[in-house]
Every structure is written in C-alpha cells, then in structure tokens.
Amino acid sequence: MVNDNFLGRFEFGEYWNPMNETMPREQLEKLQLAKLQRIVSYAYEKSAFHRRKFEAAGFHPDQLHSLADLDRIPFTTKDEWLEEQKRYPMFGEMLTAPQELATRYHATSGTSGRTPLRVLDGRKDWQWAAEMWAYSLYAFGIRSHDIVYYAFGYGSFIGFWGSHYGSEKIGALTIASGGMSTEARVKQLIELGATTLCATPTYVLRMAQVARDMGIDVARESKINKVVVTGEPGGNVPATRKMIAESWGAEVSDIVGMTESGSCFAFECRHHPGGTHIMEDHVLEETLDPKTGERLGYGERGERIFTSFGRGFIPLIRFRTGDLVVRVPGSTCTCGRTWDIYQGGILGRVDDMKLIRGTNVYPSSIEAVVRKFEEVDEFQIVITRENGIMDEITVEIELSREAEERFTVVSVQLAKDLADAHENLRFNITQADCGSLPRYELKARRMKDLRGI
C-alpha cells in the first residue's frame, strides 16, 4: 500500500506560491526592481545586441535605482529582433551564452506572414517556462488528481509545450495527443477519462463540433470539467467562452503567453475576475500609449510592454508587444492575489485594428457578436475596396447542418447586431458552404484584408 504522502497530494489551497501571489504591492515592486537590476546588468554584460542598444540610448545599468528609472531603458521591438536575426543568423547577437548550451528551440507561428522569430532556451529557462504554467494551471484549480489532455501538435511553435511540463510539475496525469486526428482525440479523451482539455479556443469548439458529428455529446459523455485556452483571442470573448463552456459542460480559463516571452505571463484564476492576473513576481509589465509612449494608469487602454525575469538566454527587456490591454488592480478579484489584472484579457493588437469607412473594427469585436449565434459553426471576415474608393466588410458564415435553412433569419439579425456594435457600420453577410471555411488547430486567421493597403 502506498503511503498517501507519496501520492503527490500536496494541495495547499488556492496558491502555487502563496508568499508571492499575495505579497503587498510595495514588496512586490522591491522584488521586481531587484530582478530587473540583475537581468539588465546581465544583458549589458553578455549580449552585444543589448549593449549596443543601451549605449546608443545613453543608458547604463548603474542608472537603475528605482522602477521610475525604467523609462531610461530603450524599447525592444519585434522588427528589430527579426532584423538582428537576419543580420547575424540564426539568432542575432542577443544570446547571452553559447548556442551549444541551449536545450530547446522554438519559433513563432508566423501568422503575420513574416519570417518566424527563433528563440532558444537553456535548462533553467525551460524550467521557468513550465513553472509559469504551473502557477496558471494551479490557479484555475488543476491538481495532481486531474487528467490533463493536450490537443496540440507539438511542433516548433511553443503553444502548449510549457503547459504540458507545467501540468507534470503539478503532478497531474498529462496526455499528449500529438499528430492524432480530431476524431481520435475525442475518442481518446473520453476513453482515458480526461478532466481537463487544453487547446486553442477555435480548436476546442472544433472538437465539440466533430464530436457532435460523431454522435457524441462531450458535455455529457466526457469527464472534462475544465478547459484551458490560449494561443489566440477567444478565451476572453464572452460569447466564445459561453459557447465553449456549454459545448463541454466545463469551466473555461484564458491563459495568455507568447513565444517571445518564453511562456505565459497572465492567467485567469478559478474566481473568473473577467480578466487575467499578471504574474508579477516573474515579469514586469507596463501599459503605454502606443502613439506617444506616455505611461498609462489603471483603467486606461494601451499597449502592453513586457520584461521577462525568466528567460536569460535571450533577455527580453521592455519589449513592445503590440497587445492592447486595460490594467486594473488585483483587488478587483476575490481570490486574494495582489497581482494586477488585464481586464478582459488581451483586447486586440495595435496593428489589427481596421478602419472601415471611419469606424474602428477589431476581429475580436466581430467575434464577440458572431459567437452569440449558436447556429454559426465557423466564420471569416473579408475586407475589400470597391472601385478604389469604398471599403466593404463582409462576414462569411458557415452554419451547422441543422441550421443551414435559417440563413436569412440569422444573417438579418447578425448584420443588425454587428452594426449596433460598430457605430451603425454596414456589414455584408454571406453564407459559406458547410465545411468549406478553414479550420485551425493553432492560431486562427479569420480576417482577410484584400484592400492592398
């Protein structure tokens, strides 16, 4: 008989790291400053890229006496990083250690159509990447008795790799479904009694659709009670969340990360505060006006600027993410964490706003409306310019087989709801054949701008 002490039942309640997750803000800032000073000095000493940048900006790590000095440090941009990789293949002069010491390689998914960004991690960097996920999964209520199922392809895109290792850290039974078909995944997660499903929001919905076509009601026939989504917007779009929750009969948690940061950096805890807690003991986040660079306060919408304390192989210091966020105090959640929250998660991208006949349109704002229609299985947004003058926006919708006949009713209501949500902007609605629109396992690309601007 195995002693209970060895069954990994170390359930300490709410927090993975109680001390830091509930640390008073003043101490938290002291901790951030100590880590910032160390990582900035290390980058200056070991990375030719950072030394060049700091010197060009007239900055030296010795000038960093408080977090108020943060503004002295120059930003890092993705364009600059890509240019550096092109100039000094393969990884630029950002590395702080010889490439031979790296144990992991990952690359961005390249959804923006550009060259993928390449990153390396050392042993402890990867340990950290998994740790960030352990914080996040634990906060959502995943424990050692859970069976966590990863519907993920395990390629060079970082995706759920760190999450897989984070789940193992917690001690949960962790299942990699690799290159299996969607049908095989549905069958396997039911057969193995998985309690938690991890995938992109689009793919989680896709799995439920495929299961339905197989005659399986996953809300009833699977044991999934928690769904973790990441990799694209959706987990933060209320209508999409509702659809996921209802399809699977499960709670949903939105966890956000990016390849550039090496792991996730914010999570939605099981109290569902309507946003994601920033892991402030391991990252430093700022919100700035994307145009003026002015620092913004609580409740103001701006660009997220990211500094990682985790990845030392390629230090990421004041990285302009292009993500749009609104930061609010941690006290807006009932969980007791002192870590601030991104209200509504990542709200969009600075560069994915489209201007259509004078109205700002974001893919996520369209998704928020479309997903309220349970008849819609998939959709795509196409922007065109008629006669070189007039911009048009069309939402192609694919209805489920049972709802195909209802296109007229659905399209009229959808056009009205979209207009109401976008200053009365006129949307065209067209019907796509059943199964004709692309399905995505990773980052969905539902907006096509054909205007050539």
Next chain:
Amino acid sequence: MNLTSASKSSEDLNSAENKLNLLGQLLSEDEQTLWLIYRELKNLAGNAKLPPCALSNIRAALASIWQVTNDLDIEFEQLYEVGV
C-alpha cells in the same frame, strides 16, 4: 538523523545565516537549507570530472532548485556558465 544539520559545516551555516534574500531579509531555516543545496549543486554542475550521467542529472537538479530559490525570492542569477 537530521541530514540538514549533519551536512552543514560551520562556515556554511554562518554564510547561510547571514544571507539576505532579494527583499533584504534574512532567510528562514528551511530557506537556508535550500540555499545551501543550491550552492552545492552549482559547484557540482561546473565539475567536468563527473561522468555524463552525473553531470547531466546534477544540472537538471540545479535547474529545479534554481526555480525554487527564484520562486521563494532567495536568489536570482543566471547559470549558463555551469551549463544550466
């Protein structure tokens, strides 16, 4: 037997007792032990005389204990010089 106290030399104990964490506070007894383990593994991880089976697993262990000292605000440094 108390493994912790048996493995600590008086010099180690002194340095651990005086060690400050990232917030400028003294370490608790458990934290002192963790820090000493971390330091020992760091010394071993740079020992090229050890066979690959030992060196590689020590480096894996050091990466784990690095995470613990990092999470508990005991220490925060880079370890690439010792292959971690």
